[in-house]
Amino acid sequence: MFVPSFARKKAPRRGFSLVEVLTAMFVIVVGLSGVTATLWWGTRQTDNGKVITEASNIARICMETLIIQGRFKQSVNVNDAANVRNPVSAPPLAAADFTTVGTTVAGDDRNIASMTDRFTRNISMQPLSNNTTDYDYPLCRATVRIYWKDKENRERSVTHETITPWRDPPAGAGGSGGTP
């Protein structure tokens, strides 16, 4: 009997067994779960990185503003109460300190004040010495700490610390001194 070649070669098609399919699905689900978890984790880390960058930037603005405006030197009490979280623009800072200067282009919102909403701050200033004969009598340690809550509602923070003049040295010929 003549049997066409294609009919002869055609083997009866068999599907995968249920075990095979389940095994394959399990493997794929496990793999996809790993990828998804990684993506989810990565997204969170990316967000954390952005927030840290932003918080660090705000801490820098606070520190530079306090130094440039001479707030440490103006007998202004810049210390926030210990463990208190104040709004970033609370006195002695102001909302204007977080507003960009220059001409604002339409649609170009460079006012970063709105970006400070999620942050709080604590500023402290500690004299290095109260002995007028010490060289570091005019200096203080300035600490700016910026806080925020992450998505798990855990408090996180960044800190900048430096040493800066805050009061005049004792009067002495040839140098800065006297009472301002």
Next chain:
Amino acid sequence: MKKDPRKGKRGASVLLLSIVLMFVLLLLSATIYNLIPIELHTANRSHQDLNGHYVARAGIQETMSWLRHQMVKFEGVQNEQDLPDYTTNGTSFPNIEAFESAINARRPFTQGNWRYEIDIVPQQNTMGFTNNFESRLYAVSSTALLNDRPIRRIEVLLRQKTFASFAFYTEAFDQNSQMLLTGESKIFGPVHTNDWFRFNATAVASAGWNTEPYFTDVVTHAKKDPAAPAYGDGNTWLGGAPYNTNGPVAGRYESVFEGGRNDLRQKNAIDLPSSTDTVIATTWPDAASRPTDFGAFVSKDPNTGKVNGGVVINGNAQEMNLRLDRYGNQHTVIKQGHNYGTNSKTVKAYKYVSYNPKKYTNCNGSCKTYGPPPTGSGGGGGVGGGNAASNAPCLEYNIVQCEVTQQVENGTTTQTSTDADQITTEIFEITEPVNYTNAQKTSLGLVNPDGTFIDNSQLTVGKTLIVRKVTVQADDTTYDANGNKTYYGTEVAKPASGSVTKVVQVESLDGQINGNIYANGRIGGTEDQRTGNSELGVNSIGLWGIAKGSAKTDPNTGDFVLDNQGNKTYNNKAIITPLNQGNSIALGGDMLQFDPAKFNAVKAGNANYDFSGINNSTRARNWTQAALDPNRMVNGKSDPERSPTAEHSLGLISLDIWMKGPTNHSSGNQISKNHNTGKELTGGDGTSDCYFVALAGKTELDANGNPRMVNGDTVSSGGFGTWRTHRDNLNDMLGKFRVIGGVIQGTVGRNYNDSANDTHHWVDNSGSVGYDLDMFYDIEATRQRIFPVQSDFAIIRFIEMTARL
């Protein structure tokens, strides 16, 4: 039945395929895992770097505070062991090493394990100073470390601030003085007071606050007027204010300050130096050979005989004239009156006695009838005009009888007379070749004590020639038995009549002075000489002329120090009188500045040009041909030429600096005489042109060497101003000055503990006593080689980099 072998293979292949797929997914996950947190790591690292910046900056700040602290300690007691760069061998610096050791062990921060390490390196060209007149330079490196791992490094170059950087500074602004805002730009440069200003803005307000700004740079004040309103700026405004209750009024501050309200700021007080004692060591390095005799002397090495310092003047100098000789060399003439000695003689004495009987004559008694009071005297007058009568002329007097007496001999009395000889020291700094003829030598007095001409070999380039001359009078009484006086080993014979001037000493030294002129006495007389009274027989004129720097020479070889183009380099001149001796410098005319470019141009056009001559048509000295032009006009406005470099600028340091400006005074006093006799070099333009940076003032110290304090403020003395007894004479007008450089002064009021009316008013409360002053900031002149420095340091170079390994 035979099993199909493919069946098993197919199942394994599915599993294998799944595993391969899972592997690919895991690979993808791993890639994502590694890639995505990079932003987090970057953010953390960026934050760490920023914190490292602040930590490193803290180290720089602490170092600057320590350097300042050490300089203040030094300024108080002048102990060189307090200097930060104190060294005994030039290689180790015990103060710096102790500070570095202490600071590098500190953990001053609360967050993390941050600290900094400091490295301070004194720069070689400023190392080993023992004075507070030269800016120190330090390279400082501060490295921030986290858990002892370097993160960030800042390297800075620190330079000590100098008082020369101000256009105008006054430590105290006396409350009886005002700064008269004229509506024109007058002060071009930084201005500061440790007080607050009293601005008189009458002229600006009258012009509707639409005037040129009086100040073109930042104006700072350390204190605020307690009476100033809270909405003001802390200064006193008279005749109108640039603010109202709502704050600054638009445009008003801009009429006074070029930068508007932002150019008027409050900043720390900066106290003046208290002493100039340490600068003597830079003028006369060999303390053992420092002269104590009267006269002017050039420092020379006791062993080599080469010039190794500057000029020391002992005793007062009536005149110091910085001239140019005919070849363009600086020729300094210092005239001093000297007490050679005193002599006593017995003469008849007289007394007045009455005649017998007494004789009388009619004379005027009290005033009987007064005339009308002079205009503006405040009214009153007339017959019996009460208090105001003292201002009115008397038309008729009551006649009374006055006794007439006679003079009769009354024994003898002893009279003591003092011989007032004049010593003139002339110093030639030979940097240009000279070829004096004998006639010119005769004219200049370039002869030896024996009368022979000074040989031109003593005037070769690179030498310093010192010629001392003495003038004696025939009627002096202290000649020796042979009729001579002896100066510097040379006898000066009594002239038959009048006076005679004789050269008594000539020195020709290798090398050039370093530019310092240290005067242990006044330059120019006190106010008593202003009216033409002589001091020791010589009219007091003061300082005038044209300042040329002193060429730098190698102290070992005496050779000129050349720049890269082979040109000579110069130290600018600094004239110093000790602050704690209360001396003063009086300015008797124009004080111009040598301009090498003009000098070279003139010489190129006429090699035989005589710089020492006078242009009779303009009455201007030929020096002006080689001087910066103070009368330059740019776009119709006065804009004097400024210093191209600091090499020929002039620094003046004294407790008081008095200006004797051209005035309309009609009585022929010393002030107007000075300017009618050619000391106003630019041809009698009615203005004293002054190229210099002047510091006139000091911080007063108490008995313990600490700054004297009153009500919490340091006390200062000294100042810059018009001749003190002259300033109150309204008829004299005010004197007009143009300063190209800067003025740093102690007070616009009176000196500490000075009971005399010794004020330095800019303009007093009447608005008519003071001086008319234009001040043009000269940035190159601020780079004075010798000038009081502040204890503070400034960052002049800043580099920041990563320190991660």
